[in-house]
Amino acid sequence: MTDEEGSVAQRSEAVVIVGGAIVGSSIAYFLRELGFAGVITVIERDPTYQRSSTALSAASIRTQFGTPVNIHMSLFGAAFFRSIRERFGRDADIGFVERGYLILGGPEAVEARRAGVEMQRGEGADVAALTPVEAQARFPWLNVEDLGVATTARRDEGWFDAWSLLSLMRRGARDRDVSYVEGNAEAITVAGGRVTGVRLSGGGEIKADWCINAAGPASAAIVRDLGIALPVSARKRTVFGIKTPLERSGFPMLFDISGAWIRPEGEGFICGIAPTDDNDPDATGDFEPAHALLEETLWPALAHRIPALEQLRVERAWAGHYEVNTFDHNGIVGRHDEIENLVFATGFSGHGVMHAPATGRGIAELIVHGGFKAIDLSPLGFGRIRSGTPLHETVVY
Ligand SMILES: Cc1cc2nc3c(=O)[nH]c(=O)nc-3n(C[C@H](O)[C@H](O)[C@H](O)COP(=O)(O)OP(=O)(O)OC[C@H]3O[C@@H](n4cnc5c(N)ncnc54)[C@H](O)[C@@H]3O)c2cc1C
Structure with missing residues (x-):
């Protein structure tokens, strides 16, 4: 045809x-x-x-995936985000901050994570592996004592609106x-x-x-x-908006080995952590934030990784649904x-x-x-x- x-x-x-x-x-x-x-x-x-x-x-984007097709989709997405003004006009803005995920791994993960970086680079992602010392030099607020590796990308990763x-x-x-x-x-x-x-x-x-x-x-x-x-099942994920004296400039989208994540947003940060598998039922119709996650797992994990987060104030919390392919x-x-x-x-x-x-x-x-x-x-x-x-x-x- x-x-x-x-x-x-x-x-x-x-x-x-x-x-x-x-x-x-x-x-x-x-x-x-x-x-x-x-x-x-x-x-x-x-x-x-x-x-x-x-x-x-x-609303974040990463190229660090284990499946090549996902890497290609992210590269396409990042290029699309950079072309927003050409596509939608000079006033169009999605606030794309291209700053990289920082994904942490323990000493046992070093080999697999370095192999992952090789694969990702082979697919066109600009990802690099850092040693704990290198990560600490770049991100002085990071506690690296129990880390083996950190990976990050120089482009095509970050967040947007x-x-x-x-x-x-x-x-x-x-x-x-x-x-x-x-x-x-x-x-x-x-x-x-x-x-x-x-x-x-x-x-x-x-x-x-x-x-x-x-x-x-x-x-x-x-x-x-x-x-x-x-x-496909609706799985609840809670996001907390926090205020803390921690410096936001240069701060990436951080994924800790505990599963906790945090990134800058507006005048503060947003952060979250997934519930354990046995506490993650289909949540159709349930949009109540899981407040208990903050005290039980999220805050301890963040305070361990970033000691400055001993001090934080929760300003808001919301819950949405992942469409999880089980x-x-x-x-x-x-x-x-x-x-x-x-x-x-x-x-x-x-x-x-x-x-x-x-x-x-x-x-x-x-x-x-x-x-x-x-x-x-x-x-x-x-x-x-x-x-x-x-x-x-x-x-x-
Ligand atoms: C807390 C949280 C954090 C996330 N973080 C990220 C992230 O950082 N990066 C990322 O890429 N993704 C992230 N996601 C996932 C991402 O939000 C979803 O994968 C994405 O929004 C899916 O888009 P969608 O249009 O398929 O679904 P939705 O945005 O849910 O849209 C589906 C639409 O279908 C409509 N609908 C449903 N059933 C019917 C019906 N029967 N008739 C008519 N209309 C119907 C709904 O009203 C809805 O508007 C996150 C999700 C959550 C909850």
Whole structure:
């Protein structure tokens, strides 16, 4: 099929995207960017996005992954963030601070972490390993007594404002005739092995030649009636906003060996720690911050690593949901293996904002060109779940 024939065919096609936060909006944006001329409808049940993962996230980006495809997606994301003004106009700003993650490891991790750095560098990430002495020289506030290694990147890592990114993507999509419909997608209708439409609660159905499931932590629910067991679960993650006299300039996104993380934000810092596996149930509907984490695990871990954090004041706390792929902690991106016009873009397990641009581009390529082009996202396909062959991501936070 030539591009011309493709675009003629697509002019009469209708894409329905369920979920209009960062992943859904990025897909809509890139569909137009690649010249898709058909109808695009984004169904979003909460236009305020106040409980979306996107709005509640820590909005950071790293290239330090154990899975090459994730590294490529992050590199694409960082390049996209740097091109915000060219894409969206001179006033566009997502506050991208390109300052690097600092990921710490104990003495037992040195060999594996250095091998990880080699792999990451081979994939194009500008990551380097530091000895504890080197890390201490660069970050004088860091307690390195029990460390063996620290890794960091000189570029393509840092943080940004997810809300601004979402607003720009939505604007970019709406300006090019993408319709955002307020409503709850209740069911996906299938006939003859193909999606034919998406039914809304309260009545009405939107015709679909393609249905994209970008519903984040709720993405398993909307395909359950089709008999599809999508291994995506809503897992609560709490973020604490703190004030402390600790100097913010030059401070990276720090990931400690305890699992605690901290980075500068506004006039203070934000920080968090994941609950233990046995205390991490599906949390659908539960947005109450897990305050106990601060006293029990987070503060002791931070005060050990950064003695200056003996003094801190908690100013706020919020909880959002990771859309955890319980099968292998990697995104699920691509077509269903039997219902071929049903496409997944979910399961990012804590890295969905940084990977939204690459996902949007990839899904748009799939629809417009019939396959992935910029990055081969096929390792993230649904087929691995059906065949029971996980693609484990090892660097998970
Ligand atoms: C505390 C926290 C920290 C995080 N930190 C980072 C980070 O540093 N970097 C990073 O890259 N990622 C991070 N993440 C993960 C990231 O936020 C998510 O991976 C990403 O936002 C997923 O985007 P999404 O658009 O798929 O999902 P969401 O933002 O959750 O959007 C899904 C949308 O679908 C809508 N929806 C759901 N079901 C339906 C339905 N049936 N009908 C209509 N609409 C529906 C919802 O209302 C929602 O707006 C973090 C997440 C949390 C909670």
